[in-house]
Amino acid sequence: MASPKPASATDLERRTGTADRIVDAAEQLFAERGFAGTAVRDIAALVGLNAASLYNHFPGKKELYEAVLDRGLQPVFEMLTDLSNSDWSPSRDERAIEMIVDHFAAQPNLARLLHQEALAGGDNITRLAGRWLAPIVGQGLEALRTSPALEGWSDDDLPLLIMALHNLVLGYFSMASLHEKIFGIDPMSEAALARQKDFLRRAMRRLVGSPAHPVGKPGGDT
Amino acid sequence: MASPKPASATDLERRTGTADRIVDAAEQLFAERGFAGTAVRDIAALVGLNAASLYNHFPGKKELYEAVLDRGLQPVFEMLTDLSNSDWSPSRDERAIEMIVDHFAAQPNLARLLHQEALAGGDNITRLAGRWLAPIVGQGLEALRTSPALEGWSDDDLPLLIMALHNLVLGYFSMASLHEKIFGIDPMSEAALARQKDFLRRAMRRLVGSPAHPVGKPGGDT
Amino acid sequence: MASPKPASATDLERRTGTADRIVDAAEQLFAERGFAGTAVRDIAALVGLNAASLYNHFPGKKELYEAVLDRGLQPVFEMLTDLSNSDWSPSRDERAIEMIVDHFAAQPNLARLLHQEALAGGDNITRLAGRWLAPIVGQGLEALRTSPALEGWSDDDLPLLIMALHNLVLGYFSMASLHEKIFGIDPMSEAALARQKDFLRRAMRRLVGSPAHPVGKPGGDT
Amino acid sequence: MASPKPASATDLERRTGTADRIVDAAEQLFAERGFAGTAVRDIAALVGLNAASLYNHFPGKKELYEAVLDRGLQPVFEMLTDLSNSDWSPSRDERAIEMIVDHFAAQPNLARLLHQEALAGGDNITRLAGRWLAPIVGQGLEALRTSPALEGWSDDDLPLLIMALHNLVLGYFSMASLHEKIFGIDPMSEAALARQKDFLRRAMRRLVGSPAHPVGKPGGDT
DNA sequence: GATGAATGAGGATTCATTCAT
DNA sequence: AATGAATGAATCCTCATTCAT
Numbered sequence: 001m002a003s004p005k006p007a008s009a010t011d012l013e014r015r016t017g018t019a020d021r022i023v024d025a026a027e028q029l030f031a032e033r034g035f036a037g038t039a040v041r042d043i044a045a046l047v048g049l050n051a052a053s054l055y056n057h058f059p060g061k062k063e064l065y066e067a068v069l070d071r072g073l074q075p076v077f078e079m080l081t082d083l084s085n086s087d088w089s090p091s092r093d094e095r096a097i098e099m100i101v102d103h104f105a106a107q108p109n110l111a112r113l114l115h116q117e118a119l120a121g122g123d124n125i126t127r128l129a130g131r132w133l134a135p136i137v138g139q140g141l142e143a144l145r146t147s148p149a150l151e152g153w154s155d156d157d158l159p160l161l162i163m164a165l166h167n168l169v170l171g172y173f174s175m176a177s178l179h180e181k182i183f184g185i186d187p188m189s190e191a192a193l194a195r196q197k198d199f200l201r202r203a204m205r206r207l208v209g210s211p212a213h214p215v216g217k218p219g220g221d222t
Numbered sequence: 223m224a225s226p227k228p229a230s231a232t233d234l235e236r237r238t239g240t241a242d243r244i245v246d247a248a249e250q251l252f253a254e255r256g257f258a259g260t261a262v263r264d265i266a267a268l269v270g271l272n273a274a275s276l277y278n279h280f281p282g283k284k285e286l287y288e289a290v291l292d293r294g295l296q297p298v299f300e301m302l303t304d305l306s307n308s309d310w311s312p313s314r315d316e317r318a319i320e321m322i323v324d325h326f327a328a329q330p331n332l333a334r335l336l337h338q339e340a341l342a343g344g345d346n347i348t349r350l351a352g353r354w355l356a357p358i359v360g361q362g363l364e365a366l367r368t369s370p371a372l373e374g375w376s377d378d379d380l381p382l383l384i385m386a387l388h389n390l391v392l393g394y395f396s397m398a399s400l401h402e403k404i405f406g407i408d409p410m411s412e413a414a415l416a417r418q419k420d421f422l423r424r425a426m427r428r429l430v431g432s433p434a435h436p437v438g439k440p441g442g443d444t
Numbered sequence: 445m446a447s448p449k450p451a452s453a454t455d456l457e458r459r460t461g462t463a464d465r466i467v468d469a470a471e472q473l474f475a476e477r478g479f480a481g482t483a484v485r486d487i488a489a490l491v492g493l494n495a496a497s498l499y500n501h502f503p504g505k506k507e508l509y510e511a512v513l514d515r516g517l518q519p520v521f522e523m524l525t526d527l528s529n530s531d532w533s534p535s536r537d538e539r540a541i542e543m544i545v546d547h548f549a550a551q552p553n554l555a556r557l558l559h560q561e562a563l564a565g566g567d568n569i570t571r572l573a574g575r576w577l578a579p580i581v582g583q584g585l586e587a588l589r590t591s592p593a594l595e596g597w598s599d600d601d602l603p604l605l606i607m608a609l610h611n612l613v614l615g616y617f618s619m620a621s622l623h624e625k626i627f628g629i630d631p632m633s634e635a636a637l638a639r640q641k642d643f644l645r646r647a648m649r650r651l652v653g654s655p656a657h658p659v660g661k662p663g664g665d666t
Numbered sequence: 667m668a669s670p671k672p673a674s675a676t677d678l679e680r681r682t683g684t685a686d687r688i689v690d691a692a693e694q695l696f697a698e699r700g701f702a703g704t705a706v707r708d709i710a711a712l713v714g715l716n717a718a719s720l721y722n723h724f725p726g727k728k729e730l731y732e733a734v735l736d737r738g739l740q741p742v743f744e745m746l747t748d749l750s751n752s753d754w755s756p757s758r759d760e761r762a763i764e765m766i767v768d769h770f771a772a773q774p775n776l777a778r779l780l781h782q783e784a785l786a787g788g789d790n791i792t793r794l795a796g797r798w799l800a801p802i803v804g805q806g807l808e809a810l811r812t813s814p815a816l817e818g819w820s821d822d823d824l825p826l827l828i829m830a831l832h833n834l835v836l837g838y839f840s841m842a843s844l845h846e847k848i849f850g851i852d853p854m855s856e857a858a859l860a861r862q863k864d865f866l867r868r869a870m871r872r873l874v875g876s877p878a879h880p881v882g883k884p885g886g887d888t
Numbered sequence: 889g890a891t892g893a894a895t896g897a898g899g900a901t902t903c904a905t906t907c908a909t
Numbered sequence: 910a911a912t913g914a915a916t917g918a919a920t921c922c923t924c925a926t927t928c929a930t
Contacts, residue, residue, distance in 0.1 A: 018893075032343065036259030040921060050895050052923080057893085061921065112341055118400040119337055121254065126403055137404055152424075159405045160394075160421045167393025168386055175385060178340040181348050182359055183381045199382040202374075206428040240910080262904060272912050274906080279910090283904065462914080476787065480703030484900060494916050496902080501914085505900065559785055562844040563778055565698070570847050581848055596868075603849045604865040611837025612830055619829065622784040625792050626803055627825045643826045646818075650872040684889080706925060716891050718927080723889090727925065 019057045021047050027068045031109035034116050035065055069117065069124055072110045077132040079103060084139035093147070097169075097204055101197045104173050108188055111173030137162065150208060161207065168203065172196055241279040243269045249290045253331035256338050257287055291339065291346055294332045299354040301325060306361035315371065319391070319426055323419045326395045330410055333395030359384065371431050383429065390425065394418055463501045465491050471512045475553035478560050479509055513561065513568055516554045521576040523547060528583035537593065541613070541648060545641045548617045552632055555617030581606065593653050605651065612647065616640055685723040687713050693734045697775035700782050701731055735783065735790055738776045743798040745769060750805035759813070763835075763870055767863045770839050774854055777839030803828065816874060827873065834869065838862055 025046035029038040040061050041051040058064040083096045104111045117125050125133070144150055144158050153161055172179070176187040185192055247268035251260040262283050266273040280286040305318045326333050339347050347355075366372055366380050375383055394401070398409040407414055469490035473482040484505050485495040502508040527540045548555045561569050569577070588594055588602050597605055616623070620631040629636055691712035695704045706727050707717040724730040749762045770777045783791050791799070810816055810824050819827055838845070842853040851858055 034256050034258060034338075034341070036256060037342075039919080041919090049893095051921085052896080053894050055922070115337065115341055115396075118397050119334055119341070120256070120259075121399050122403060125400055133404055156417065157421055159401075159407070160418060163394065163397065163401055164390055164421075164425060167389045167397065171389025171393055172382075172385065174337075175340050175389065177343045178347055179381075179385055181344060182355055185381070195378065196382060199379055199386075203383075203386060203429060207425060261902080263902090273904080274913080275911050277905070478700050478702060478786070480700060481786075483898080485898090493914095495900080496917080497915050499901070556785055559781065559840075562841050563700070563781055563785070564703075565843045566847060569844055577848055600861070601865055603845075603851070604862060605869075607838065607841060607845055608834055608865070608869060611833045611841065615833025615837055616826075616829065618781075619784050619833065621787050622791055623825075623829055625788060626799055629825070639822065640826060643823055643830075647830060647873060650818075651869060705923080707923090717925080718892080719890050721926070 018047070018049070018053075022049070022054060022057055022064065023068055023071055026064050027072060027109050027113065030065060030068055031112040031116065035061075035120065040064075066124060066127075069113065069128065072107065072113055073128055073132070076103065076110070077136060080136045080140070081132075084136060084143050093204065093208060094201060097201055098197065100169055101193075101200055104169065105188075105193045105197075108173055108176070111170045114170060115174040144208075147208075164207065165204065169200065172200075240269070240271070240275075244271070244276060244279055244286065245290055245293055248286050249294060249331045249335065252287060252290055253334040253338065257283075257342065262286075288346060288349075291335065291350065294329065294335055295350060295354070298325065298332070299358060302358045302362070303354075306358060306365050315369075315426065315430065316423055319422050320419065322391055323415070323422060326392065327410070327415045330395060330398070333392045336392060337396035366430075369430075373431065386429065387426065391422065394422075462491070462493070462497075466493070466498060466501055466508065467512055467515055470508050471516060471553050471557065474509060474512055475556040475560065479505075479564065484508075510568060510571075513557065513572065516551065516557055517572055517576070520547065520554070521572075521580060524580045524584070525576075528580060528587050537591075537648065537652065538645060541644050542641065544613055545637070545644060548614065549632070549637045552617060552620070555614045558614060559618035588652075591652070595653065608651065609648065613644065616644075684713070684715070684719075688715070688720060688723055688730065689734055689737055692730050693738060693775045693779065696731060696734055697778040697782065701727075701786065706730075732790060732793075735779065735794065738773065738779055739794060739798070742769065742776070743802060746802045746806070747798075750802060750809050759870070759874065760867060763867055764863065766835055767859075767866055770835065771854075771859045771863075774839055774842070777836045780836060781840035810874075813874075830873065831870065835866065838866075 022043065026038070026043045029043055029046065032038075040054060043064070044051040044054050054064070058067060079099060083092070083099070086092060140162060141158050144161065145155065172187065179185070179187045187193075187196070244265065248260070248265045251265055251268065254260075262276055263273040265286070266276050276286070280289060301321060305314070305321070308314060362384060363380050366383070367377065394409065401407070401409045409415075409418070466487065470482070470487045473487055473490065476482075484498060487508070488495040488498050498508070502511060523543060527536075527543070530536060584606060585602050588605065589599065616631065623629070623631045631637075631640070688709065692704070692709045695709055695712065698704075706720060709730070710717040710720050720730070724733060745765060749758070749765070752758060806828060807824055810827070811821065838853065845851070845853045853859075853862070
């Protein structure tokens with residue numbers, strides 16, 4: 001029952017596994033159009049499949065959507081878990097931002113997907129929240145609370161601060177098309193992403209760091 | 223844009239006229255479920271109307287959606303226009319935040335609606351952008367550029383800063399249900415809104431104000 | 445809100461009400477093909493309607509099926525109730541058969557429908573049974589028990605006797621097409637129905653009446 | 667009709683061969699849900715097989731259905747043929763009933779299947795009728811006609827009588843679930859079957875025997 | 889002989905929209 | 910202005926069947 005064919009190079013390129021390719025396509029369309037706005041048929045077409053074939057891999061649209069969310073969020077959760085478990089060091093927060101921004105920059109659909117879900121009220125977020133979000137947020141809160149860098153915020157502020165950072169980071173990606181239309185810049189270009197990363201680093205220093213702490217010049221220590 | 227008929231007594235009776243009530247219902251459902259996820263029939267039912275009757279007031283679903291957006295955004299635009307036209311004063315930015323937060327707090331659907339639209343890629347935002355957004359953003363940029371309070375940001379940072387502020391403010395409302403599920407707090411309660419207003423004021427001081435500028439205690443000068 | 449038009453004669457002929465015509469068509473097709481074998485589209489087509497229009501009158505296929513059963517069975521139940529309430533007389537049983545056979549002869553679909561349902565396990569029969577069947581059967585049992593004509597059967601036999609009579613009467617109609625194919629006679633023709641009525645009368649005399657009781661010649665006392 | 671191959675040891679191992687097990691499962695599901703209501707996939711699942719594997723044994727759903735009918739009906743036909751060929755004796759009719767009831771009691775699906783088919787209009791019954799039914803019915807008619815026990819029925823009554831007996835016997839099984847729901851008795855239990863056999867014997871004596879003929883007590887001569 | 893994957897056809901149902909009333 | 914009824918176009922999904930493995 002071992003895989004009957006040694007997967008050739010071409011196989012690897014094309015056949016990442018039909019189910020994976022379906023999730024790829026679904027991720028893209030769900031992120032662009034939301035759950036209700038995405039037709040199963042369109043997902044299938046994007047994979048070059050008949051709509052009926054989809055049901056050989058997923059029991060239904062809803063489950064496919066959940067698979068998309070699961071696959072997209074799991075690495076994020078793992079990353080956050082790792083980060084919140086690591087000891088604090090002067091550079092930890094910087095690296096965290098760097099990693100998070102890189103992650104969402106590499107997966108532009110993810111932020112949109114998350115935002116879609118959050119807006120939809122998030123029955124699925126709730127489901128995921130139980131498994132991942134709660135512990136991460138808990139650790140995150142704890143990390144922030146004990147962070148020597150955190151100054152000027154009371155304990156009650158911390159949830160708001162977390163939400164604010166979350167909005168700051170994800171908003172850039174989920175609002176990308178609006179951003180582009182207003183300012184005429186492609187926010188997903190290499191240059192724009194680099195600038196945004198730098199911007200976020202400085203913004204977070206201002207937000208999280210000591211309010212009275214002197215901060216270096218833009219991009220000064222990348 | 224003034225109402226074409228001088229509202230008579232009978233008008234007032236019929237007022238909160240059917241069309242308005244339709245827009246009310248539509249706003250709520252579009253905000254909750256997005257455009258694709260909202261059935262015309264459901265909007266009508268929420269008004270106590272037959273779906274067919276909707277078409278006596280709006281030519282179609284799309285136009286109704288646009289009417290919702292227009293009605294919701296126009297006051298925002300007007301508010302922003304007023305703000306960006308007013309001369310700078312030490313308290314102007316503070317008042318701006320106060321007004322904006324109050325506005326979105328009073329209309330919880332609005333932020334969700336905007337986010338939905340922005341995520342959808344925003345053909346409608348584009349349409350509105352031409353009429354309102356561009357000038358406002360232009361004035362906003364100009365205001366920021368000349369603001370004595372702005373320190374530590376280069377001109378190139380300003381668009382990112384505007385987007386960041388936008389995400390900060392709107393995210394609180396559009397992510398409210400997620401927020402609630404994670405932290406177990408109702409973000410739309412009076413107390414929570416007051417706290418968020420205070421939080422935003424301090425956060426914006428950190429972001430917009432001089433990074434080295436000393437900032438008062440939480441809630442210190444409400 | 446009174447009906448805006450005085451229904452003309454032609455109206456009455458044609459527009460027995462769309463819902464009724466839908467139930468007519470559904471009754472026919474359900475009887476011929478069973479529930480699973482009947483396509484909503486075919487029912488609609490038989491009424492000259494688009495499949496979607498059906499849903500303006502019935503919430504779904506299942507409910508339409510139930511409506512068919514309800515409409516078909518209610519008169520039967522009423523008839524049986526009347527019969528089981530009436531006092532026994534030497535001719536009562538004869539009249540009962542006459543009425544029942546006439547009823548099913550006039551509605552050939554009904555017996556097939558009932559048989560289909562009974563074969564399907566009868567979730568719907570259960571539902572109807574609660575409302576009608578139980579009392580009727582109860583009264584029927586009681587009527588049989590006290591009937592002076594009943595001889596040679598113990599109390600324990602009565603349920604079997606009722607089922608047997610039921611199968612005897614309904615089987616003729618539900619098996620009509622098989623009957624026809626085997627014997628080359630149209631069982632729904634006037635002549636055949638008259639003969640079957642006569643046959644049933646004599647058969648029931650043999651079954652229900654005193655086993656030792658002399659019985660007249662075939663058709664002797666119609 | 668003897669099995670063309672002398673069943674070898676290996677045959678016996680493979681026996682209750684896959685094809686047979688498929689027909690078993692199909693018989694059950696077709697009897698429960700009818701042809702249209704039964705999914706090939708469900709039949710396969712009941713055998714623990716993939717739907718595609720079915721097509722290694724049967725060319726299609728229709729053919730599988732026919733195989734079920736053939737396998738189920740052949741013994742019945744053989745039994746009836748034997749019976750109609752045997753000389754009349756005082757106990758032949760009794761034995762016939764006994765055999766028939768036993769046969770259907772042992773194969774509860776069979777009666778349901780037959781009824782389903784008969785209700786469906788019976789293209790398949792027609793096909794089988796040509797091969798089996800016609801001769802059997804012919805012999806049955808002839809047997810009845812010459813039976814010394816038959817009194818009180820004219821020749822024209824005989825087809826009706828045959829159908830009546832058919833309905834009487836098969837109805838018990840096909841209506842079993844309805845029967846159970848109404849009277850709260852499991853008609854397929856040992857005790858109930860014994861009672862029904864006894865009941866049928868007496869009922870048929872009344873129907874077929876001389877109407878003036880004295881009949882013994884219930885169960886008197888089993 | 890078994891199976892995972894693929895698919896065209898169809899099936900129930902929803903939806904936005906129209907129209908006569 | 911309101912509505913019941915009608916509908917074409919979609920939508921999600923099931924089904925019987927095929928085929929390469």
